[in-house]
Amino acid sequence: xxxxxxxxxxxxxxxxxxxxxxxxxxxxxxxxxxxxxxxxxxxxxxxxxxxxxxxxxxxxxxxxxxxxxxxxxxxxxxxxxxxxxxxxxxxxxxxxxxxxxxxxxxxxxxxxxxxxxxxxxxxxxxxxxxxxxxxxxxxxxxxxxxxxxxxxxxxxxxxxxxxxxxxxxxxxxxxxxxxxxxxxxxxxxxxxxxxxxxxxxxxxxxxxxxxxxxxxxxxxxxxxxxxxxxxxxxxxxxxxxxxxxxxxxxxxxxxxxxxxxxxxxxxxxxxxxxxxxxxxxxxxxxxxxxxxxxxxxxxxxxxxxxxxxxxxxxxxxxxxxxxxxxxxxxxxxxxxxxxxxxxxxxxxxxxxxxxxxxxxxxxxxxxxxxxxxxxxxxxxxxxxxxxxxxxxxxxxxxxxxxxxxxxxxxxxxxxxxxxxxxxxxxxxxxxxxxxxxxxxxxxxxxxxxxxxxxxxxxxxxxxxxxxxxxxxxxxxxxxxxxxxxxxxxxxxxxxxxxxxxxxxxxxxxxxxxxxxxxxxxxxxxxxxxxxxxxxxxxxxxxxxxxxxxxxxxxxxxxxxxxxxxxxxxxxxxxxxxxxxxxxxxxxxxxxxxxxxxxxxxxxxxxxxxxxxxxxxxxxxxxxxxxxxxxxxxxxxx
Numbered sequence: 001x002x003x004x005x006x007x008x009x010x011x012x013x014x015x016x017x018x019x020x021x022x023x024x025x026x027x028x029x030x031x032x033x034x035x036x037x038x039x040x041x042x043x044x045x046x047x048x049x050x051x052x053x054x055x056x057x058x059x060x061x062x063x064x065x066x067x068x069x070x071x072x073x074x075x076x077x078x079x080x081x082x083x084x085x086x087x088x089x090x091x092x093x094x095x096x097x098x099x100x101x102x103x104x105x106x107x108x109x110x111x112x113x114x115x116x117x118x119x120x121x122x123x124x125x126x127x128x129x130x131x132x133x134x135x136x137x138x139x140x141x142x143x144x145x146x147x148x149x150x151x152x153x154x155x156x157x158x159x160x161x162x163x164x165x166x167x168x169x170x171x172x173x174x175x176x177x178x179x180x181x182x183x184x185x186x187x188x189x190x191x192x193x194x195x196x197x198x199x200x201x202x203x204x205x206x207x208x209x210x211x212x213x214x215x216x217x218x219x220x221x222x223x224x225x226x227x228x229x230x231x232x233x234x235x236x237x238x239x240x241x242x243x244x245x246x247x248x249x250x251x252x253x254x255x256x257x258x259x260x261x262x263x264x265x266x267x268x269x270x271x272x273x274x275x276x277x278x279x280x281x282x283x284x285x286x287x288x289x290x291x292x293x294x295x296x297x298x299x300x301x302x303x304x305x306x307x308x309x310x311x312x313x314x315x316x317x318x319x320x321x322x323x324x325x326x327x328x329x330x331x332x333x334x335x336x337x338x339x340x341x342x343x344x345x346x347x348x349x350x351x352x353x354x355x356x357x358x359x360x361x362x363x364x365x366x367x368x369x370x371x372x373x374x375x376x377x378x379x380x381x382x383x384x385x386x387x388x389x390x391x392x393x394x395x396x397x398x399x400x401x402x403x404x405x406x407x408x409x410x411x412x413x414x415x416x417x418x419x420x421x422x423x424x425x426x427x428x429x430x431x432x433x434x435x436x437x438x439x440x441x442x443x444x445x446x447x448x449x450x451x452x453x454x455x456x457x458x459x460x461x462x463x464x465x466x467x468x469x470x471x472x473x474x475x476x477x478x479x480x481x482x483x484x485x486x487x488x489x490x491x492x493x494x495x496x497x498x499x500x501x502x503x504x505x506x507x508x509x510x511x512x513x514x515x516x517x518x519x520x521x522x523x524x525x526x527x528x529x530x531x532x533x534x535x536x537x538x539x540x541x542x543x544x545x546x547x548x549x550x551x552x553x554x555x556x557x558x559x560x561x562x563x564x565x566x567x568x569x570x571x572x573x574x575x576x577x578x579x580x581x582x583x584x585x586x587x588x589x590x591x592x593x594x595x596x597x598x599x600x601x602x603x604x605x606x607x608x609x610x611x612x613x614x615x616x617x618x619x620x621x622x623x624x625x626x627x628x629x630x631x632x633x634x635x636x637x
Contacts, residue, residue, distance in 0.1 A: 090172030110148035229255035274583030331439020336534025478525035540584025
């Protein structure tokens with residue numbers, strides 16, 4: 001205290017030397033005012049910590065609670081004011097204030113407070129017993145300004161992106177999601193640690209290589225040179241296996257400069273793993289253990305899959321579908337097998353109008369007209385052009401004994417009856433459309449009739465409505481033809497130019513190796529996707545560990561002109577005795593979103609980017625001055 005007085009006296013002396021007595025008086029008052037303000041600020045940092053959480057309170061106990069003012073307090077009478085306090089768990093308790101003058105009445109929403117009082121009991125209008133906090137004292141440790149108090153008094157449905165932290169603070173749903181995310185990550189780590197995996201971090205400053213998506217480039221001060229942020233740790237993890245690491249995993253940050261939607265962000269997280277001296281089955285067994293453990297821990301239920309009879313069962317080993325099977329039965333390479341809607345080949349009855357797309361698939365929606373009722377025009381919904389990228393399936397309602405446009409033999413074979421809806425569309429034998437037009441219609445039908453067309457269980461018993469139903473999709477084409485046009489009704493391809501279906505490091509099916517030199521499009525890849533409830537959760541493959549074969553694919557099939565410059569580090573590592581290896585990456589954000597019951601990964605990421613890739617909260621990306629660009633040999637266009 002004495003030192004504070006000396007500091008003020010010293011400041012006054014300096015002012016006297018610099019100016020007149022009038023200046024001294026006004027500036028002295030200003031200093032005293034600032035000293036008072038600083039004293040008030042100090043009080044915000046001296047407070048009592050919470051002893052309990054709201055959820056754990058017992059009637060009759062005296063407690064101290066830390067939290068925020070939840071909504072505007074209400075004056076009930078001259079001597080009674082109600083307010084709400086929300087703790088860091090998102091739980092809310094009503095504050096009952098009978099003090100004079102009121103401690104609660106002037107509190108602004110979202111102000112941080114310390115409330116002292118006694119837990120009391122009350123009964124609401126329905127006879128439910130609730131707990132309140134009868135206030136003895138309140139300390140405001142940080143009063144909310146206009147932004148905090150105004151934003152939280154209205155609807156929080158559409159939060160301004162620049163105030164994401166307030167959205168997080170006031171949403172128990174988002175808080176639970178972040179806690180669940182940590183729980184999922186902990187469980188994944190525990191399972192992999194127990195299985196002998198080593199967690200290793202790989203660099204974020206990589207170099208530009210063709211892996212399928214656009215990259216984010218990072219300029220350097222060395223003229224003409226740039227880093228690239230990794231699309232995945234794919235090459236580094238293969239180099240780790242070459243380094244003698246037996247089993248690797250990483251919770252990896254990845255970056256892709258691509259168009260955004262619900263399940264995509266420019267930066268995202270994946271659970272990445274790789275195994276030396278391993279094949280596909282080894283990786284799949286590990287992932288099945290991880291997913292089963294996570295679902296068991298978070299949802300307290302098993303993972304379901306499909307058995308050989310096409311029924312749902314509990315299973316640690318997930319059912320496998322080949323790519324051809326998935327397209328033929330469901331019209332998509334990530335089928336939702338919770339539904340028993342499956343295609344029928346109706347090519348013998350309905351001729352395709354395009355010889356390059358000769359297979360005609362049909363789908364029967366039993367009793368769909370009656371299920372839809374009068375409120376839904378099911379034919380219009382399934383034929384909506386906005387739901388398809390190109391051509392639309394033909395949709396036929398069954399409204400009479402004879403069906404115009406359908407062969408009678410087909411009607412009899414499919415047992416079509418009044419109230420049914422029949423849809424059909426054509427595709428290539430090995431379809432590169434994903435989904436096919438009829439595959440997209442199947443997705444729409446599942447969304448329109450979520451409680452119908454459920455796949456039966458082996459014991460005919462029910463499964464939870466939020467059950468996880470998993471399967472593998474295998475034997476993808478190793479290469480696709482280059483698509484040259486998507487503006488026409490039918491996609492057009494250059495069948496002499498090839499792109500990898502997944503990435504260029506995937507090994508060919510052993511029975512198809514000879515076809516690499518003569519018919520690359522007929523080669524199956526040793527790739528496998530994990531699909532849960534119609535969502536691709538992860539993908540992996542057996543890798544090419546032979547340097548000669550890897551370079552052959554780079555140079556002779558993909559025709560990469562500078563493969564040695566781009567991938568020389570990997571080719572050299574493979575040629576030094578790199579063991580056979582395989583791996584997989586799980587989309588960690590997607591898995592957590594599914595466990596949280598949301599379709600948007602934005603709901604499980606603390607600070608996501610907007611649909612434009614911007615972070616409005618901090619103002620990123622931001623403009624850079626010409627002066628800052630100079631050292632990197634860049635300039636504004």
